[in-house]
Amino acid sequence: MFAVSRMKALFPLQISLPVAPAFPNAAAFFSAAPKSTLFFNFPAVIQFPASPSLRPIMGSSGPASSRVQNRNFWPAGAAGDSTASYPSGEIHVIVGPMFAGKTTSLLRRIQSESENGRSVAVVKSDKDTRYGLDSIVTHDGLKLPCWSLPKLSMFRQSLGVDAYNQLDVIGIDEAQFFGDLYDFCREAADQDGKTVIVAGLDGDYMRRSFGAVLDIIPLADSVTKLTARCELCGKRAFFTLRKTDETMVELIAGADVYMPVCRQHYVSGQAVVEATRAVVEESSEKVQIG
Ligand SMILES: Nc1ncnc2c1ncn2[C@@H]1O[C@H](COP(=O)(O)OP(=O)(O)O)[C@@H](O)[C@H]1O
Ligand SMILES: Cc1cn([C@H]2C[C@H](O)[C@@H](COP(=O)(O)O)O2)c(=O)[nH]c1=O
Numbered sequence: 486m487f488a489v490s491r492m493k494a495l496f497p498l499q500i501s502l503p504v505a506p507a508f509p510n511a512a513a514f515f516s517a518a519p520k521s522t523l524f525f526n527f528p529a530v531i532q533f534p535a536s537p538s539l540r541p542i543m544g545s546s547g548p549a550s551s552r553v554q555n556r557n558f559w560p561a562g563a564a565g566d567s568t569a570s571y572p573s574g575e576i577h578v579i580v581g582p583m584f585a586g587k588t589t590s591l592l593r594r595i596q597s598e599s600e601n602g603r604s605v606a607v608v609k610s611d612k613d614t615r616y617g618l619d620s621i622v623t624h625d626g627l628k629l630p631c632w633s634l635p636k637l638s639m640f641r642q643s644l645g646v647d648a649y650n651q652l653d654v655i656g657i658d659e660a661q662f663f664g665d666l667y668d669f670c671r672e673a674a675d676q677d678g679k680t681v682i683v684a685g686l687d688g689d690y691m692r693r694s695f696g697a698v699l700d701i702i703p704l705a706d707s708v709t710k711l712t713a714r715c716e717l718c719g720k721r722a723f724f725t726l727r728k729t730d731e732t733m734v735e736l737i738a739g740a741d742v743y744m745p746v747c748r749q750h751y752v753s754g755q756a757v758v759e760a761t762r763a764v765v766e767e768s769s770e771k772v773q774i775g
């Protein structure tokens with residue numbers, strides 16, 4: 486059952502965002518619906534390539550419209566080589582602090598690609614268990630079923646080669662948790678002609694490069710840095726402050742641990758967190774000595 490709903494995540498659909506589901510609360514709907522109906526209760530236009538005759542796909546051995554055949558490949562005679570053709574993939578990167586709207590923007594772009602008749606699939610890191618493993622979920626509760634994987638290199642195998650070859654667009658959320666992000670994006674765009682849309686944190690709570698997100702900037706067609714609202718003054722927030730004293734880089738959590746802040750309140754907030762940490766450490770040392 487789960488596999489069916491996951492497989493359905495491969496195919497194009499049209500979700501009108503902001504979502505106007507048949508159920509007043511999309512989150513409640515999704516949590517109540519059995520897995521098999523998890524994906525579609527929206528006014529959805531679903532194009533299932535049930536068979537090659539229904540919808541020719543790029544690179545298939547079956548019938549293909551001229552639009553499909555040349556859609557992602559340079560025509561023969563391209564400058565430099567009159568015989569070869571190279572896939573014209575794309576990479577678009579969306580970064581920013583937490584609560585900046587990265588997942589919302591990814592969902593909107595996936596919707597737009599789907600409305601243009603392109604087949605899409607979304608994958609996120611299985612480390613992100615905040616809202617469940619089989620969907621990407623925004624902080625506002627908008628959901629879209631996805632694949633949850635420990636590594637991107639498992640994506641093609643998980644989908645199946647035929648399904649992967651049919652894909653035009655791959656969405657990646659929580660990209661900071663994928664160590665193989667660079668190689669996957671480069672191969673998907675350069676060799677397979679996919680459009681890859683990547684959403685992830687550019688910086689961790691210490692404002693250091695997070696995972697491989699910044700590594701793919703040189704591969705990108707476009708880079709968008711979104712901002713949130715500073716929780717302390719309402720100005721634009723560029724950074725994420727961790728309110729607790731944990732020091733590990735990867736700590737899956739939401740507003741209970743993190744808040745978006747402007748530069749002024751990052752600097753002052755970080756100073757408070759570090760001073761608090763020093764006091765706690767000093768008192769724990771005294772306890773040990775005493
Ligand atoms: N301080 C904040 N600034 C901006 N948006 C916030 C804030 N706190 C909560 N939100 C909500 O979070 C939503 C963005 O969620 P989401 O797209 O999941 O962000 P991200 O993926 O960047 O963490 C916003 O539309 C807004 O409703
Ligand atoms: C800053 C920071 C964040 N994380 C975690 C916290 C969340 O689970 C995700 C980011 O979620 P969002 O979609 O951007 O809201 O990353 C972390 O592990 N380490 C950090 O420093």
Ligand SMILES: [Zn+2]
Pocket residue numbers: 715716717718719720746747748749750
């Ligand atoms: Zn501020």
